[in-house]
Each structure stands twice: as structure tokens, then as C-alpha cells.
Amino acid sequence: MVLDQAPPSNSEAETAVLASILVDPEALSRVAAFLQPEHFFENRHQAMYRAALALDERREPINPITLAHELAREDKLEEAGGHAYLSQIVADLPTTVGVEYSARIVERDAVYRLLIEAAGTIARWGYEAGPNLPETLARSEALLLSLRGGERLRDFVSLRDLLESFLGPPDEDGDEGLQEPARTGFMELDQLLVGLKKSDLVVLAARPSVGKSALALAMSRNLAIGQGGKVALFSLEMSAEQVATRLVSAEAEVPSQRLPYGQHTETEEGRISRAIGVLSRAEIYIDDTPGGTVAEIRAKARRLAHEVGLDLIVVDHMQLVHGGAGSGLDVNRVAEMSYISRSLKELARELEIPVLALSQMSRAVEARQPHVPLLSDLRESGSIEQDADIVIFIYREDMYVRQEDWEDMHPESPEGYQRGLAQIIVAKHRNGPVGTVNVRFRRDLAKFEDLLVYTEDAPPPAAALPGVEPDWNGAGADTPPSYLRNDDPS
Template sequence: MTTLPDLPHSIDAEKATLGSILLNRDAIIAIAPWLQADYFYLQRHVQIYEAMLACYNARIPPDTRTVAEELRRRNQLEAVGGVLYLAELVDSVPTSYHVEYYARIVERTALLRRLIAAGSKIAALGYEEQQDIETTLDLAEQILFEVSQRRTNQDFIHIGQVIDAYYEQINYLQDHRGEVVGLPTGFRDLDQLTGGLQRSDLIILAARPGVGKTSLVMSIAHNVAMQYQGTVGIFSLEMSREQLVQRLLSMETSIDTHRLRLGQLREEEMERVISAMGRLAAAPIYIEDTAGLSIMDVRSRARRLQARVGVDLIIIDYLQLMQGRRSENRVQEVSEISRGLKALARELNVPVIALSQLSRAVEGRTSHIPMLSDLRESGSIEQDADIVMFIYREELYDPNTDKKGIAEIHIAKHRNGPVGVVSMRFDPSTTRFMDLTYRTPEGY
């Protein structure tokens, strides 16, 4: 009979980590943000470290006396070996100087144990023959991704830890009052209303065909990458990567997209195009233009991109072109897709912008301004979204309007903020959105 090797662990590193904290009450500051209690192999070390974290979160220095008192309060002091074992931990390390080095060993061995556990879970999935293969592959990849992202499977977190994190957030907001707290879109009025694009938010951008959904989202992608050096992942299910690059070049050079497509450029314009190509080539923009992707395909590829380069923004163009699992009707499929996109935003902790079509009901009303009920094929899109934005251009319905070249962005739903309307300039020739007061630096 084959004997399985012990799971990876280092008792010496665990004792040295805990001893360093008891030796120097400030040692925990360097490791508390990332060293989790369940990284420890021995249960009594888990309990001791949890007591240390409780002291730390209560702003009580975690020394031998305070940690012993916390363990006594939890009825765990005797189980961990009493005060004598805490003293033994202190004696196990000569100095606290290397606490982070010891803690990294504890972390590494814990992740190796998780990898072994993940392998067992994935192997078990392989025996579930009745389960849809796409679901099985997605679950397997998610198990591995959680290990690589060093995530815990804890069900609950004490409210005190949440309060501490929120206190730091409030202090940050106080110090940066008036600034955009999320990922800036590059549009002043839109950022002022939304506070920027917030992590884990699903933002739905909807309009009728030809109004400018792709143009606006590509303007946002351009601004995020070029102005703020944010990494953008674009899933383009409708347009090819070449067409997207053409739009980005038009935005960057202010040259008509039609003339770019035909190559009808003056010498001076060609120089601008070459210069813009160099800038765009260095931009952190990644494009996936495979048609007909499923929500599982999108989640899988987004995870890989996140693991490879880190992502600040995910864009889906557009939601109704994604494939759901076969179900009784399309409404159920779209509901599954919208829930999956919200789950993706939370999983990667980045904003996800998904474009969406509107129903034809908009065209049949006296007022053509979109409403939440116009979202096509599913009410769950509205339910899952944190923000729903509509684009409305009056000139498309009234040729005599005095609002030519003006697009209104209607924030119809904002889960954590106000709703309202933002007006922008829109240049159809370059498919570019701009602030109303915008002027290009070159004067083009």
C-alpha cells in the first residue's frame, strides 16, 4: 500500500511568525493585510493567530499577556498549550526582524496545500459524467483561479474587520475630497455624477442601433488606457479587432473614419496616423474578437487576462450577442448572461461595462428617451446592473433640433448614487465623444 506524503507545511516557520509578533507588537502590521489565519497548518497556531488579529483589530498590542487573555476569553487558552506555549513561541525566535520572511513560508506552504486540494476537487469533477462539459470546465478553472488569486473560502468575516476597512476608506475620501474615487472615464461631468467606474460594478450602457454605444465605450477605453494607464480588456462580439483599431486611430488623430478606411489621407495626416499608431501600440488595451462567446468563455478568458497582466476594466460589446446555455427561451439565456457578468465583476473586482440593445418600443413612443423597461429581452439586466446608462441623441429624431452634435447620457439607475443626465459632444465622423467644453490640444 502506497503511503501518501505529508501535506506541505513548516512548523518552524509558523512558530517563528507567531513568536515574532509576540516579541514585537508592531510585527503584525507588516503581515496582517495578507497573512490569513487558515494559512497555518496546526490548529492551535490558527487559534493563536486569530486571537492576535482580534487584538490588532481592536487596536490592542498583541503581546503574550493580551493574546493569552483573548484566548482565555474564547475558552481556547488551555487547548493551545497555555501561557507556557506562548512563552515557547517567544523563545523560538531571536528577533522579529525576519517576520515577513517567516510568514511568506507559511503562505507558500498553505497555497501548496490548496493546490493539492484543488487537484482533488478537479479530479472529482471529472467523474461527474452527467454534468454539462462547459460547466465542468468553468468550475475547474474557477477552482484553480481561486488558488492563484490566494482567495479564502471563508463564509463570514467579523464586522469589526469591515468597519476597520471602511474607516480607512472614509479617511481616504476625506483626504481626496472632490476627486474621482473610482476609475475615471475621462469625461468630467460623467465622472462627477458617477464618481468614476467602481470596482465590482456591472455597468449597462444601452441604446438603439446606430446611436453610439460602441463609440462611447471605445472613447472610455481610449481615455482609461491613454490618460490613466489603466489596463482594458475588450470583448468585441460584433466588430473585428481591425475595426476597433480604426476607431481608436480616428479618436487619437481626429481624422474621419471613412477616409481612414479608404486610405484617403494627406501627407500630414499620414504622419499623424503613424505617430498615433506608435502611441496606441504601447497602450494597455487587449482585444478579443471571437464571435458568439458564451458567458463561460468570457469568464475564462477574462480570468486568464487578469492573471497574466492585471485588468482595470472589462468591456463587452455587446450582451445580446453572447451565447447562453440552451434553455427554454432567450429571456432565460440573457438572464443567465447578465448574472454571469455581475459575478465576473465581483470575482475580478473590476468594473465591467456591457453594451445592450434596446427594444423597438422606444421608436413607437412620442418621447424617444429610453426607459429601464426598454432593456431588451430581460428584466434581469436592470436587476443585476449597478448602473444603467442610456444614450439619447435628439437629432436622430428631430432634424430641426438645436441640439445637433449633442448626446445625452441618461443615468437611469445608480445603485449607490444619484441618477441624472450628462450632455456631451459627439462627432460622428470620428465616432468620438467629448466633454461639451472639449478642445483638442492640436486644434484639429
């Protein structure tokens, strides 16, 4: 019998983690993505780790003095053993090299304790012998599966590794990162923005199915392939495999729904192989952990920046990020979004790289004419528009106006219908002009392209033809909003 045994725990591993955090500035960033305060068995160790996280949230140094002060501020110093205990665990630490290994021991024992608790719960359900056996079995399975799901957070997966099953990994080129602004790969947009500058928070917003994820992936691909940049993509909505599939689809110009089934012509097979070869050179690192917190994103981004260097961080999307304990437990969603946007801006400044954060928009844009997005449409916006250095909207008139309706409204120019045309609207630009850029959107591939790039399958949209002016408002309004006119200096 094991009922009289103490729950699994390892005090030496717990103190090794805490001592490493006190003496190594990089230690916390290596474990914070997966190690939670609740994983520690001893209450005093939980208090110490929470205090360390709080200091890290405020960008304050972590050492025995600052940690003791934080514990005292929370009236936890005596519970944690006082100054003497902090000094003792530091003195007993042989090395900080194995902090991740020690942290995994702490996490593993915590899962074992949860397993014991779950077993007790399942045993109680069994003794109750309820009338609905299938429901009891389902609840038991769900309880155990929840432990497996929380056992370990997923981490970054390189796009190169995801494509390795098709082609071998390419040779390392040893690039040391970008010395110039990160370019989006869209010529007119790069001319307007002069690239994505270091420390900028760039918010890309659109209604569902307009293409914000597709545009973010296109920018990531263009930076990684065109400039040799390194991109960290936090995909909270799509799995890493789905991201890879969409990238291959856009690169090979083969619809993504056909890729998994091998329904390709010989020509398409050749394009797919070439696309995989091109994308295998892209240093895009994808983390598809669902429900990530700001602290996890920051810790993982710091670690990846330290290990390989980073030139762009993409978060898809902000509304799926959780604020975590640092945002407070009793705040509303607007306040939480303000905390998230502020934290992403701080991350951009800390790592000195641009952060591209995707955002949803409210339904208000659907209820008015014209449907052109406004800054006030940012969903649960909080302080997003204040924190952002650049706010970009995507507007596709063909989502709101059918060709038949357009021809009825414009009998004098029926050829002006904007099928396949998208407007990339720079609605806010803290350090430069606002304006609008026209690009082509290929719906079957979920792919954005410069209008100057034409193929047999994608001729220029009508609005790109000489003499045809786009109808910005789609409802016959006299003038577009100010930020749709490049002559607005604000």
C-alpha cells in the first residue's frame, strides 16, 4: 500500500530552481514558460517563485535582496524562511547549469501529485456507484486527459523541422540578424512604413475571414526568405502543422485543402517540391501552445532571442492571449487587453525588435456604411490604439458588395468592381504618414500579393487598370476617411 507515503516532491530540485533564479539573470526566462508557482510542493517555495515572477513582471532585478523585499511587501518573508533561508539556498547551489532539468523534476512531481488527487476522485466516484456508468467513465477519462494536456506546454517548432519529412534540412548559413528595418515584402507598404522598425508594436486588425492571418504569414515569409530574418510566430489559433500547410499552399500556389490528400497534377507536384525547398530555408519558429499567457510568450521570446536571435515576433491573435496573474485576477476584459497590449509593447522595446500583434475587430464595422474600419472598431480595444506604434487594417470591398449590386450602383463603370482587391490601411503611424496600399488577395490560396505581380491565374484587378479609380467606401460616399487619403499628414 502507498496511502501512507508522502506525496512526490523534491525539495532539493525546488531550492535549486529558486537559487538559480537568484544568481542567474537568464534562469527565470528558461523555466517560466512551463513552471508555475503551484508546481512547488512547499508553500514557502511557492511564495518565493511568485515573488520572482512579480519582480520579473516589473522588469526589476532578481536577487536575494530584491526578493526578500518583495516577500516582505507581501507579508511572506517570515513564511519563506527570512533572509537566512535565502542566503542558505544560494550558498548550497553547486551550479546554475541544470536549472531546466531541476524545473522539470518539480513540474513532474506536481503532475504526479495531481494524478494521485485524480485517482482519489475517481475512486470516490467508483464507490458512489452511480446509475450512469458511461458518464462516470467519461468524467474519469476527461480528468486524466486534463492531466496529460497540462503536463507540458508545447514549445517552438521550426518550420524547417515541420518540412523535414519532405526534404532534408538545409545548410546553416550563420547569419547574425538584420541591421535594417524588417520589410513586409509589399513594396508600397514598405515605402509608406519604411519597414517595421525595432521596438515597434504593430497591430494588424480585421474582421474574421478577411485575411489577417494570411497577411501576417506573408509578412513572416517575406522577411525570412527575402531578408534572411528570424521570426517567432505564436499561433494561438492554428496548429503548427496548419501554419506550415498554409505557407506551402501560398508558396506553391496550390489550394491548402488539397495538400493533405495528394490530389495534385505533375506540375503542381513540382511547385510543391520547390515551395518546400524555399520554405525550408526560412527561420520561422512556431509555437502553437493554446491559451498562452503574456508571461509565457515573454519567457519563450526571450529565450529564443538569446538562442538564435529574432527579427520579428508575431502573435496570432491578441484576444486569445491570457493576461495571467500579472494583470490582476478581478479585472474586466478591456483592462486585461490593455495589460496585454502594454506588455507586448514592453516586449518589443526590451528585445528591440518589432512585434506584430493580430487583433479582432468589433461587429460595429458590419452595421454601418461604409464598412471601412476605424480605430474605434478594435475589439475590447482598451489601450491597444494608444500602445500601438502602427495600426493596420485590411479592407476588402468584395466581402460586402456583390458584383451584381456594384453594377446596379455604378452602371456607368461596371468594370470597376474590385474583385480580388484588398486595401491595406495604415490608420495610425506614430513616426510617419498614414495611408492606404492596394494589394491583390487570391481567395483560393489565402494569399496577398503586390499588384505588380501578375500570373495567368491572377490577372490585375479592375481597380489596378489605368483609368479605373477604386470606390473606397463602396456605398457612394463623397470622400473616404482621412487615413484613406495619403495626403493626410497626421
